[in-house]
Amino acid sequence: MMMTWAGFWALIGTLGGRADEDGCNRLAVELSARPVLDIRGFAERLSEALYRLDQEKFGTLPVADLTLPDGEPFPQSGDGFLYSRCAVVAAGQSVWESVFFDVDRFAPYTASTCDGEPLLYVSDQAYRLATGEEWDRSTRYCFETFSNRDGWPHLQA
Template sequence: MTWVDFWALIGTLNGEASEANCQRLAEELGSRSVADIVGFAERHAEALYRLDQEKFGALPVADLTDRDGRPFPQSADHFLYTRCAVVAAGRAVWESVFFDVDKFAPYTSTEHDAEWLLYVPDKAYELATGQEWDRSTRYCFETFSNKDGWPHLQN
């Protein structure tokens, strides 16, 4: 799947990875070939992997503070879901955050929980084949997997 095709499919979310939008995307993708589903999963994993960087992960949650009023840090899971929200927002937003970290910051808000986007390829595969998918992709999208994005964690 090309990046153009991937972003066109992401565009069907209308900027929001709600459960309903992600279900609709999974149904659209599930009506396509298994090769397209795998291609979507690969592009999605790579898009998330590229965002897995300390400059984004070190941002606090936009709408939370601790008891003392200090910024509340993102957990690894929250950061993953935030990255999903940035992808769901579309290509222009995704590309822009690499040039301006401040454009990433609003997506750390708890209002932007986009976890549902993670499950789209698996749901699509199941719809297409009737089987669960034991998926692996070239890029790992889990937080801290992009070693170049977290240079201080390198040994």
Template sequence: MTWAAFWAQIATLNGSATQMGCLRLAEELSRRPLPDIIGFAERHAEALYRLDQEKFGMLPVADLTGRDGRPFPQSADAFLYARCAVVAAGQAIWEGVFFDVDRFAPYTSTEFDGEWLLHVPDRAYELATGKEWDRSTQYCFESYSNKDGWPHLRS
């Protein structure tokens, strides 16, 4: 799947990874050839991997503070869901955060939980084949897997 085709599919979410929007996207993908589902999964994983950078991951959660009033850090899962929310927001937002980290910050809010987007490729595959997908992609989308994005984590 080309990047243009991937972003066209993401655009059907209208900027937000809601449960219903992601289910509709999975259903749409499931009607496409299997290479398109796999291609979507690859682009999705790569988009998340590219966002897996310290400058985004070290941002505090936008709408939370600790008991002492200090900013509340993102957990690994919260950071993954924030990255999903940025992808769901669309190509322009995704590209824009690389030039301005402040554009990423609002997506750390609990208001922008992008977790449903994570399940789209697996759900589309299951709908298309009737089987669970034990998949791996070229890029790992898990938080802190992009060693270039987290240089101090290199061993």
């Protein structure tokens, strides 16, 4: 049976709202003590949570704390947008749910100081700790920027 959303969000809650290296390492250790099925379930839920956030309304927000030399907004890069989505997930279920109803709630997570990248590696690290092997994983949902075609309607042919 796949990990429930409640189980996923409970694990995310151990991060204390931030996907920093220390928190993500602790989460990986905690996850590694569980069955491999739970590690896979966590990876599936994480990929789906990130996929659902892969939307134009969030990806076209400028970086919150940067401007171009001419004073214009600084656009998010594809990787930067992925790391912002990770930061939103790490902030917890209530934040993740709220951004869908108010795009302005997503904006602070675009700041250059708000990097959720370490969350991407929790499942891999947990699997390695649990099995001693590298995990060449694939999940049902691709979380790379622009993967959610419904979230980027102007890119559809």
